[in-house]
Amino acid sequence: MSKFKKSFHIKGRDFIRAGEASISVQNLLKSMDFDPRLTRRIAICGYESEMNVVMHGGDGTLSIEVDTDRLILEVTDDGPGIDDIDLAMQAGFSTANDDHREMGFGAGMGLPNMKKNSDQIQVESKKNQETVVRMIFFVPEGEETH
Numbered sequence: 786m787s788k789f790k791k792s793f794h795i796k797g798r799d800f801i802r803a804g805e806a807s808i809s810v811q812n813l814l815k816s817m818d819f820d821p822r823l824t825r826r827i828a829i830c831g832y833e834s835e836m837n838v839v840m841h842g843g844d845g846t847l848s849i850e851v852d853t854d855r856l857i858l859e860v861t862d863d864g865p866g867i868d869d870i871d872l873a874m875q876a877g878f879s880t881a882n883d884d885h886r887e888m889g890f891g892a893g894m895g896l897p898n899m900k901k902n903s904d905q906i907q908v909e910s911k912k913n914q915e916t917v918v919r920m921i922f923f924v925p926e927g928e929e930t931h
């Protein structure tokens with residue numbers, strides 16, 4: 786049973802507020818005394834997943850669930866979905882447009898970075914459907930949350 790779960794709204798295409806949800810998750814974890822390296826990995830994954838919703842997705846939610854031996858970061862958005870998940874996971878693949886690239890995005894490294902920085906990642910999506918990305922981070926034995 787999870788100890789608690791907190792969710793933050795993400796608004797699609799809102800580049801002014803982009804990043805606020807992942808900063809809220811990061812601040813929450815900082816206040817809870819987790820290993821700073823673990824907090825940093827989750828912050829990277831939170832930021833990359835929030836930017837993907839803002840750029841490629843619809844409106845969505847970033848949530849963090851704290852359990853005794855793990856933390857679960859989940860990002861969902863209401864479309865347009867990912868056509869080919871295996872392709873999207875490949876380093877360098879991007880459908881970012883010129884505006885995104887001018888802002889410095891579009892290297893196609895967000896999903897590979899999320900995979901690298903999490904212990905497990907699951908992506909569920911289909912064209913014209915919602916996208917759910919779930920990342921699990923194990924808390925090392927002896928550092929369990931109380």
Ligand SMILES: Nc1ncnc2c1ncn2[C@@H]1O[C@H](COP(=O)(O)OP(=O)(O)OP(=O)(O)O)[C@@H](O)[C@H]1O
Pocket residue numbers: 833837838840841842843862864865866867873874878879880881889890891892893894895896897916
């Ligand atoms: N939530 C989403 N909804 C729809 N498509 C997505 C979503 N997240 C990722 N994608 C697709 O997967 C591709 C790869 O995502 P990834 O985060 O790896 O790279 P990027 O966002 O294009 O560039 P970068 O993250 O390096 O700035 C995106 O270009 C987009 O086509």
Ligand SMILES: [Mg+2]
Pocket residue numbers: 833836837894895896
């Ligand atoms: Mg990205």
